[in-house]
Amino acid sequence: MEDGARLETVDGLILGGTILCLDEAMTVIENGALAIVGDSITAIGAEEDFRRKFTSPNLIDGTDTLIMPGLINSHTHAAMTCFRGIADDMHLMDWLTNYIFPAESRNVDEELAWWGSLLACAEMIKSGTTTFCDMYIFEEETAKAARTAGMRCLLGEVLFDFPSPNAKTPSEGLAYTRKLLERWSGDPLIRVAVEPHSLYTCSRTLLLQARDLAEEFQVPLALHLLENLSEKKQLQKQLGQEAVSYLEELGCLNERLIAFHCVCLEEKEIRIFRDSGCKVVYNPESNMKLASGFAPVARMIQEGVCVGLGTDGCASNNSLDMFQEMDTAAKLEKVRHLDPTLMPAETVVAMATRQGARVLGMGDVTGCLKAGKKADLILIDLNRPHLTPMYNPYSHLVYAVNGSDVKTVFIAGNMVMKDRKLLSLNEEEIMRQVHRIAERVRKSLRKPA
Numbered sequence: 001m002e003d004g005a006r007l008e009t010v011d012g013l014i015l016g017g018t019i020l021c022l023d024e025a026m027t028v029i030e031n032g033a034l035a036i037v038g039d040s041i042t043a044i045g046a047e048e049d050f051r052r053k054f055t056s057p058n059l060i061d062g063t064d065t066l067i068m069p070g071l072i073n074s075h076t077h078a079a080m081t082c083f084r085g086i087a088d089d090m091h092l093m094d095w096l097t098n099y100i101f102p103a104e105s106r107n108v109d110e111e112l113a114w115w116g117s118l119l120a121c122a123e124m125i126k127s128g129t130t131t132f133c134d135m136y137i138f139e140e141e142t143a144k145a146a147r148t149a150g151m152r153c154l155l156g157e158v159l160f161d162f163p164s165p166n167a168k169t170p171s172e173g174l175a176y177t178r179k180l181l182e183r184w185s186g187d188p189l190i191r192v193a194v195e196p197h198s199l200y201t202c203s204r205t206l207l208l209q210a211r212d213l214a215e216e217f218q219v220p221l222a223l224h225l226l227e228n229l230s231e232k233k234q235l236q237k238q239l240g241q242e243a244v245s246y247l248e249e250l251g252c253l254n255e256r257l258i259a260f261h262c263v264c265l266e267e268k269e270i271r272i273f274r275d276s277g278c279k280v281v282y283n284p285e286s287n288m289k290l291a292s293g294f295a296p297v298a299r300m301i302q303e304g305v306c307v308g309l310g311t312d313g314c315a316s317n318n319s320l321d322m323f324q325e326m327d328t329a330a331k332l333e334k335v336r337h338l339d340p341t342l343m344p345a346e347t348v349v350a351m352a353t354r355q356g357a358r359v360l361g362m363g364d365v366t367g368c369l370k371a372g373k374k375a376d377l378i379l380i381d382l383n384r385p386h387l388t389p390m391y392n393p394y395s396h397l398v399y400a401v402n403g404s405d406v407k408t409v410f411i412a413g414n415m416v417m418k419d420r421k422l423l424s425l426n427e428e429e430i431m432r433q434v435h436r437i438a439e440r441v442r443k444s445l446r447k448p449a
């Protein structure tokens with residue numbers, strides 16, 4: 001519009017700041033501006049132009065901020081915030097079978113799933129995550145919590161051969177998943193996946209039923225895969241073949257498969273994953289803490305596998321801060337191969353945004369800033385000593401920024417945090433409730449098994 005002409009009113013308008021679009025061209029706009037209408041971005045451009053074109057009742061000053069797509073935590077177990085620090089410094093199978101599974105069977109109920117998921121949402125929004133992929137127990141509670149928080153989510157009830165606190169049999173787990181799929185169908189923020197836990201906890205029959213359900217609803221099929229060498233060896237013995245060839249035989253290898261961890265994926269299997277469009281989520285902090293090993297992440301990316309980034313749950317990380325995860329993701333491959341050129345900052349930021357969205361089947365919706373995409377974005381405060389000066393914004397995001405530098409967060413056009421104040425959640429009340437739940441968890445640990 002020309003000077004003097006009427007300004008167009010938009011629902012939200014950010015003026016000023018450096019915008020990182022994270023589109024294919026990795027567009028960066030200095031002194032940028034962004035307009036929001038409804039749940040979507042309608043325009044991105046120069047501050048100078050936008051001041052002459054737009055006005056809004058919700059004007060945000062972006063000066064001295066980095067504006068980027070909200071981060072995507074592609075693998076977590078949200079309600080496990082209630083088990084943060086419950087058992088550390090042990091091997092995966094010891095940790096899982098002797099500590100985590102028993103603690104879960106004694107304590108996980110709808111109440112824990114609800115408050116634990118709300119706490120996770122609070123932690124994630126406060127550290128810049130706008131979308132997460134979840135696997136846990138009583139996922140209806142997680143869905144409702146994410147909806148309350150205003151977060152975008154792909155989630156699924158965990159499926160096991162053995163009873164979970166929510167499903168006495170695998171059939172009950174599948175029926176619960178079907179209900180989730182039906183109930184949340186068409187929701188603007190919540191999507192449902194079918195999520196068998198792993199190849200070592202699910203029978204062939206259960207995996208085939210899970211595959212069929214995912215096929216029927218055309219949704220992702222997500223599972224833990226080859227998390228460490230002992231799992232690989234156990235599966236070789238149990239199945240008489242490699243895990244990936246077993247998944248191939250079961251007809252699970254397609255563009256809807258999401259495999260978490262993949263520490264022990266071989267070269268040949270990386271190419272099979274690429275050719276069948278399977279997606280991978282890299283969890284470096286969990287892999288380090290449980291000493292699971294080094295996933296061949298740089299090789300997967302070089303070969304063209306779509307790889308996202310995830311924190312895993314709060315009992316194996318023990319934080320949901322994706323900035324911390326990006327820092328580790330960038331450094332671990334460097335030290336492993338003694339090659340500092342591996343996993344450059346731009347690649348890691350793309351994993352936590354655009355590629356994460358593709359992994360979750362949401363590439364058309366979120367993961368980059370572009371007109372037409374949903375307005376899922378964060379503003380990072382640069383006016384801080386540890387972020388001064390800034391030569392390269394990607395370097396800053398990976399090596400210098402931490403979650404508490406996130407100032408303001410929009411998801412689907414709604415402001416869910418402003419100037420570090422959560423607008424969709426009551427942080428104090430959530431922490432109070434989780435303290436209360438932790439008391440009963442603590443007592444249950446003192447009882448003999």
Ligand SMILES: CSC[C@H]1O[C@@H](n2cnc3c(O)ncnc32)[C@H](O)[C@@H]1O
Binds near residue numbers: 158227286
């Ligand atoms: C995640 S819901 C199902 C089940 O998985 C357990 N779990 C948490 N983290 C991991 C991991 O890294 N590998 C395997 N299983 C994991 C969780 O405690 C639940 O019981």
Ligand SMILES: [Zn+2]
Binds near residue numbers: 075
């Ligand atoms: Zn996990």
